[in-house]
Amino acid sequence: MTVERKRVLSGMRPTGRLHLGNLHGALDNWLKLQEEYDCFFFVADWHALTTDYATPQQIKEYTWDMITDWLSVGLDPKKSTIFIQSEIQDHAELYLLLGMITPVPWLERNPTYKEQQQQLKNKDLSTYGFLGYPVLQAADIIIYRAHGVPVGKDQLPHIELTREIVRRFHHLYGHKIFPEPEALLTEFPTLPGTDGRKMSKSYNNCVYITEPVESVHQKIMTMVTDPQRKRRKDPGDPSVCPVFEFHKIYSTDDEREEIVKGCRTAGIGCVDCKKMLLRHIDEFLDPIREKKKYYMDNMMEVHEIIIDGIDRAKKETAMTMEMVREAVGMAPFSGSN
Numbered sequence: 001m002t003v004e005r006k007r008v009l010s011g012m013r014p015t016g017r018l019h020l021g022n023l024h025g026a027l028d029n030w031l032k033l034q035e036e037y038d039c040f041f042f043v044a045d046w047h048a049l050t051t052d053y054a055t056p057q058q059i060k061e062y063t064w065d066m067i068t069d070w071l072s073v074g075l076d077p078k079k080s081t082i083f084i085q086s087e088i089q090d091h092a093e094l095y096l097l098l099g100m101i102t103p104v105p106w107l108e109r110n111p112t113y114k115e116q117q118q119q120l121k122n123k124d125l126s127t128y129g130f131l132g133y134p135v136l137q138a139a140d141i142i143i144y145r146a147h148g149v150p151v152g153k154d155q156l157p158h159i160e161l162t163r164e165i166v167r168r169f170h171h172l173y174g175h176k177i178f179p180e181p182e183a184l185l186t187e188f189p190t191l192p193g194t195d196g197r198k199m200s201k202s203y204n205n206c207v208y209i210t211e212p213v214e215s216v217h218q219k220i221m222t223m224v225t226d227p228q229r230k231r232r233k234d235p236g237d238p239s240v241c242p243v244f245e246f247h248k249i250y251s252t253d254d255e256r257e258e259i260v261k262g263c264r265t266a267g268i269g270c271v272d273c274k275k276m277l278l279r280h281i282d283e284f285l286d287p288i289r290e291k292k293k294y295y296m297d298n299m300m301e302v303h304e305i306i307i308d309g310i311d312r313a314k315k316e317t318a319m320t321m322e323m324v325r326e327a328v329g330m331a332p333f334s335g336s337n
Contacts, residue, residue: 014062021199090317
C-alpha cells in the first residue's frame, strides 16, 4: 500500500540572480524536501510586482535565469512541480475571493508590512497590492491544498495569517476545503556578503551561484575579515570573521579546527584562509556552472519542463476552485435553466 505524500509549497520572487545566500538559505532545503514531500515550487512573479511594479521590465529575464539556476543546483522536475505563478490564473481568482473576507486590520498588523516600508523608502509601497500581498501568498499556498510551507522565523506571521484566513473561510461557508498549512520551521543559515553584512542584492555584496570563477575569486579575496586583525602577525577571532561563516559550510571539520587554531595564534594569514576556502567553493560551484551552461544552451528543454509543471499545477488548482466556487455560491452558469 502506497502512503500518499504530504504536500509542500514554496516560491521565490524573480528580483535578480540567485546568490549563495539563496542557495544555502532556501534551495538546499528544497532539495531535501523534494525527496520527502509532494513539492510545488513556483516563480512568484506577481509578488515581484508588489515592490517593483514601476520597473517590471526585467522580471521575465530574471524568471528564466532563476529557473535555470534551480535546475542547475538539482531541483528535479520528476520529483517536484515547477511553474510560474502568473501562468495559473486561478491564483488570482482565489486571491480575489479571499480578499473579500480578510479584515484589513489583519494585514496592517503584519510586521513585514511596516518593516519593508521602512527598509524600501525609495519606493512608494502605499499600494493596495503591497498591503494585500499576504492574501495572495495565502492563495498561493491553499490553492494547492498544501500541508506545509518551509519558512524561517520571520515568516511565521504569514503562515498564521494564512491559517486564520482558512478558518474564516470554513466558518463563513461551511465547507472544509483546505488543510490549515503548518510552518516547516527551518533554521536558514545566513551567509554574510563581501562587506560583512547579510548577503543581499540590495547591498551589492553578493557572490552569485553561477558567477564566473575569476569574479568569485576576486570577491572572496577582497572580502572583509576580522576587523581587529590589521596585520599578518595579529591574532584573530574566527567567531567574528565573515569568511569563517563560509568555512562552516564548505570546509571539513579538520580544516575548520586548523583555521581556528591558526587564526587565533596568527599561524595563518587571512590570504591563506581565503585560498583554502576558494578550493572548496570551486569544487562546489563548478558542476553547477556546467549544468547552468547546459540549460542555457537548451532552453527548449527548460520551457518544456515549465509547460509540464504549469499543466500539473492547473489540474490541482482547477479541482480546488471547483470546490471554492461551489462553497461561495459562484458556480459557473450552465445555461440550462
